[in-house]
Amino acid sequence: MINSISHLGIAVKDLKSACEIYKKLLQSEPSEMEFVEEQKVNVIKFKVGESTIELLEGTSPDSPISKFIESRGEGIHHIAYESDNINSELKRLDEKGFELINKEPKTGSDNMQIAFVKPKSIGGILTEICQH
């Protein structure tokens, strides 16, 4: 079951300047920067109501975020939905015909369990299911 929008992943070229923009926009202080080795990204998070804005900066040209920016420019990289049971949710989506990038959850930032659904299953939008 999907209960909320967990976060929006936003691809940025320069984390420091993007962070200043979002501090002014949201009038709040972000989390400490976190490095997610598997994705080769630095992440800074802003809480907005029950959701989070995640600013993502690639730390290497072969990071998914760097590649995304190279092909599409800065912008929204993915929508993540919060589930109360990611394993049953992935099983359900698979049965419903959604094409999963990850059939089993993996560990993302903040020790979240995460899995991605292929964009072509959902109108071109990279979609993540996660569970805190």
Add this chain to the structure above:
Amino acid sequence: MINSISHLGIAVKDLKSACEIYKKLLQSEPSEMEFVEEQKVNVIKFKVGESTIELLEGTSPDSPISKFIESRGEGIHHIAYESDNINSELKRLDEKGFELINKEPKTGSDNMQIAFVKPKSIGGILTEICQH
């Protein structure tokens, strides 16, 4: 003050088929379709926690949504943040140097008061401030 993510506007080519995908994804029933004349769009909404997924289909080639799809393909068109006072929020953002498309709120779907901030102010992302 921004309190939450009000909604995500998602540009789709075919509202009916996108609606079927989101019904399966979110396991919920959408709103009735609404036509927003000023934007030349048909809108269908899915509630997800405190936020809403808005599926937007242009009804004319000169609709902003049709133009967006023509240049960028289907995908996330804008992020909308809910404010408890849109007028003071727009004044504050203007003073902070954000470039506003609408300096005064206008009426959007569901009689929301809405105003847009230029994408180049916010890392390429079309950003909306709204108040229900």
